[in-house]
Amino acid sequence: MFAEVAFPISNFKTFTYAIPRDLSKKIHIGSRVKAPLGKRKLIGIIVNILETPPYKGETKSIEDIIDDFQVVTPELWKLISWISNYYMTPLGQVAKTVLPNNLSTRYKPLKILFVESILSEKKTNIELLKKRAPKQYEILNKIQLSKSPLKVSSLTEYSSNPSQICKILSGKKLVRLFEKESIPSSSAFSFDPVDKKIIFNQDQERVSKSLKQSLENEVYMPFLLHGVTGSGKTEIYIEAVRYCLKQGRTAIILLPEISLTPQISGRFKSVFGDTIALWHSKLTQRQRSWTWKEICKGSYKVIIGARSAVFSPLKKLGLVVIDEEQEASFRQDSPMPRYHARDVALMRAKFNNAVIVLASATPSLESYYNYLNEKLNYLYLPNRYGDAKYPVVHLVDMLEEQNDTGKFGQIISGLLQDKIEERLNNKEQIIILQNRRGFSPVIRCGDCGQIIICPYCNVSISYHIKTDNLLCHFCGHSKVKLDQNCSDCNSKNLHYSGTGTQKVEILLRDTFPKASIQRLDMDTSLSGRNITNILKAFNNGEIDILLGTQMIAKGLDFPNATLVGIINADQGLYLPDFRSGERIFQLIYQASGRSGRRNKQGEVVIQTYSSENPVIKSASMLDMKKYYEIALKEREELDYPPYSWLAKIEITGSNQENTSLLAINIAQAINGDYTGLSILGPVPCYIEKLRNNYRFQIIFKSVKTLDPNGKKLHSFINRNFNHISQKHQIGKARIKIHFDPLSLI
Numbered sequence: 141m142f143a144e145v146a147f148p149i150s151n152f153k154t155f156t157y158a159i160p161r162d163l164s165k166k167i168h169i170g171s172r173v174k175a176p177l178g179k180r181k182l183i184g185i186i187v188n189i190l191e192t193p194p195y196k197g198e199t200k201s202i203e204d205i206i207d208d209f210q211v212v213t214p215e216l217w218k219l220i221s222w223i224s225n226y227y228m229t230p231l232g233q234v235a236k237t238v239l240p241n242n243l244s245t246r247y248k249p250l251k252i253l254f255v256e257s258i259l260s261e262k263k264t265n266i267e268l269l270k271k272r273a274p275k276q277y278e279i280l281n282k283i284q285l286s287k288s289p290l291k292v293s294s295l296t297e298y299s300s301n302p303s304q305i306c307k308i309l310s311g312k313k314l315v316r317l318f319e320k321e322s323i324p325s326s327s328a329f330s331f332d333p334v335d336k337k338i339i340f341n342q343d344q345e346r347v348s349k350s351l352k353q354s355l356e357n358e359v360y361m362p363f364l365l366h367g368v369t370g371s372g373k374t375e376i377y378i379e380a381v382r383y384c385l386k387q388g389r390t391a392i393i394l395l396p397e398i399s400l401t402p403q404i405s406g407r408f409k410s411v412f413g414d415t416i417a418l419w420h421s422k423l424t425q426r427q428r429s430w431t432w433k434e435i436c437k438g439s440y441k442v443i444i445g446a447r448s449a450v451f452s453p454l455k456k457l458g459l460v461v462i463d464e465e466q467e468a469s470f471r472q473d474s475p476m477p478r479y480h481a482r483d484v485a486l487m488r489a490k491f492n493n494a495v496i497v498l499a500s501a502t503p504s505l506e507s508y509y510n511y512l513n514e515k516l517n518y519l520y521l522p523n524r525y526g527d528a529k530y531p532v533v534h535l536v537d538m539l540e541e542q543n544d545t546g547k548f549g550q551i552i553s554g555l556l557q558d559k560i561e562e563r564l565n566n567k568e569q570i571i572i573l574q575n576r577r578g579f580s581p582v583i584r585c586g587d588c589g590q591i592i593i594c595p596y597c598n599v600s601i602s603y604h605i606k607t608d609n610l611l612c613h614f615c616g617h618s619k620v621k622l623d624q625n626c627s628d629c630n631s632k633n634l635h636y637s638g639t640g641t642q643k644v645e646i647l648l649r650d651t652f653p654k655a656s657i658q659r660l661d662m663d664t665s666l667s668g669r670n671i672t673n674i675l676k677a678f679n680n681g682e683i684d685i686l687l688g689t690q691m692i693a694k695g696l697d698f699p700n701a702t703l704v705g706i707i708n709a710d711q712g713l714y715l716p717d718f719r720s721g722e723r724i725f726q727l728i729y730q731a732s733g734r735s736g737r738r739n740k741q742g743e744v745v746i747q748t749y750s751s752e753n754p755v756i757k758s759a760s761m762l763d764m765k766k767y768y769e770i771a772l773k774e775r776e777e778l779d780y781p782p783y784s785w786l787a788k789i790e791i792t793g794s795n796q797e798n799t800s801l802l803a804i805n806i807a808q809a810i811n812g813d814y815t816g817l818s819i820l821g822p823v824p825c826y827i828e829k830l831r832n833n834y835r836f837q838i839i840f841k842s843v844k845t846l847d848p849n850g851k852k853l854h855s856f857i858n859r860n861f862n863h864i865s866q867k868h869q870i871g872k873a874r875i876k877i878h879f880d881p882l883s884l885i
């Protein structure tokens with residue numbers, strides 16, 4: 141027997157090896173093996189098993205097998221091959237991204253001590269306890285009141301050493317203690333499980349019924365679940381997962397970022413308990429391997445995670461849910477493969493005959509278009525759950541405000557200030573969005589007007605007041621403020637303008653000295669645990685004002701938050717990217733949706749300098765359908781997605797002239813274009829220089845009317861670039877191929 145093996149090298153070739161007799165029973169497609177390649181020994185993955193070698197002559201042998209069990213299901217293997225093909229990435233590289241590094245590493249999951257009550261008749265003993273050992277009595281009472289076993293560590297409010305007391309109680313045969321292995325780091329990213337009884341409203345009932353019917357059929361069925369903010373989508377997911385598990389199948393829930401959605405994980409945990417595993421980038425290598433193996437063994441039936449959870453090796457997958465499907469974080473741009481988890485998930489569902497639900501209050505224009513064109517089945521939740529009403533939105537024209545007050549560059553309008561004060565007096569909570577971190581994002585020379593830019597990237601550098609340094613948000617280059625001169629005239633007279641979260645924070649603290657204010661952005665919360673803690677504190681009412689970047693805008697449900705303020709709605713609106721309008725609309729709409737989630741009337745204050753802009757206008761009316769109509773029309777006129785297929789070739793290198801020349805040469809060598817294809821460029825990218833590399837791009841647009849499934853564009857790019865990309869990756873300039881890029885800047 142022979143095996144074709146793919147290696148994680150930048151080469152599409154596979155290599156054939158003989159399978160030693162003693163290994164032949166253990167080897168499957170998808171197994172990883174060690175084999176000689178040139179002078180090295182590399183770990184590769186088996187992509188095919190053959191009876192006879194494809195050519196005559198001597199064949200080298202596989203040396204060893206890495207995984208002694210099947211690490212990918214046949215459907216998952218099909219998916220890996222599809223990714224390799226669609227995103228033009230060597231099979232070995234895709235496999236390397238999908239599989240944990242080394243599945244043979246040892247990892248011992250933490251054991252957690254639980255306690256549960258034992259039914260006992262000895263009331264007298266308990267009464268005795270009340271007098272003699274009140275602490276024991278209190279804890280016992282708590283345990284007896286709980287329907288399910290409790291974590292011993294959760295009893296610290298009664299005693300500093302609850303395990304000691306539980307042991308005594310266990311000695312008296314009043315409780316039972318036991319240990320359970322915990323899923324790696326799952327609690328760091330979820331709120332404590334919330335147990336609640338949900339009664340579906342009519343809309344939820346209808347949507348849930350459709351999903352169950354489709355699950356029943358066990359065929360591929362893609363849905364767009366469009367539910368306004370606060371319409372109870374999570375409960376729909378839960379109901380569908382419950383049904384799917386009952387069928388003996390499994391489910392994947394994809395979330396944009398696991399640490400920002402602790403409420404959903406917490407809710408799932410309360411319903412499904414130990415059948416859930418979390419899969420995300422914060423797991424260590426060992427935890428990843430362990431979790432992967434457990435999933436292969438069938439220990440988990442539901443996987444919740446960020447984009448890479450789409451690759452979980454679940455068997456009998458029946459359901460995939462993608463929450464906030466419009467989110468850019470589902471796209472991976474580096475390293476290869478450059479894939480979109482939503483599109484990969486659609487393929488995975490297809491290969492598994494599964495139901496897939498793309499869910500959002502603000503779907504991506506692609507998905508919305510696919511629903512209009514009947515490629516996605518549409519499910520609509522038009523109403524907020526329970527008695528919750530839509531928030532009242534106030535649009536503040538900051539130019540008018542300026543004229544009225546005579547104050548220029550005001551950050552918080554009079555109206556927003558009044559509303560904040562009102563909320564603070566009512567003991568209600570406030571969310572303030574400013575989608576830019578740091579103190580001041582633009583530093584300008586007072587003498588010559590030059591803007592200070594990062595020496596490695598062609599972007600303005602930001603001032604961070606907490607650390608008193610200048611920081612590039614793209615490459616992380618940082619410099620002490622005192623050392624900075626104007627790069628043009630060497631002047632020290634620098635003006636710090638523009639508004640970042642830190643500036644807003646200081647202003648809020650000055651204006652509302654008694655309020656408890658917390659900022660949440662990349663600077664305050666590098667670790668996921670930190671984020672969860674801040675969100676928990678806000679949920680518990682320990683924080684009055686939560687201020688942050690887009691991190692606070694989505695998926696969160698705080699019943700007492702009744703005011704959302706958007707400091708500068710225009711942030712990013714004028715970026716030269718076909719998607720910038722869509723992004724800003726979604727951000728404003730979603731942020732507004734945080735306000736007034738229960739019976740309290742919510743309000744939103746949107747501050748803008750562009751009150752007539754259609755994005756801002758329709759966002760302030762919370763009119764999604766109207767804006768999507770406008771946006772789709774624009775895209776159609778300009779042949780942008782979803783009306784075309786897009787590919788981008790990015791050429792980067794450290795020498796500007798050589799890179800530019802290479803881009804020109806590549807463009808000239810392109811041949812075989814067809815009707816419906818337009819080629820734009822080469823041009824320097826909007827951010828011309830990034831991390832000391834110059835960037836050029838060539839854009840390819842293939843209109844869907846002439847290329848309905850994108851095959852023409854794919855084979856065109858394949859023909860032209862397959863070889864080019866290999867040749868130049870080795871040299872100093874690199875060529876990256878992006879299919880369906882999210883951004884062109």
Ligand SMILES: [Zn+2]
Pocket residue numbers: 585586587588589590626627628629630631
């Ligand atoms: Zn200057």
Ligand SMILES: [Zn+2]
Pocket residue numbers: 594595596597612613614615616617831
């Ligand atoms: Zn930089």
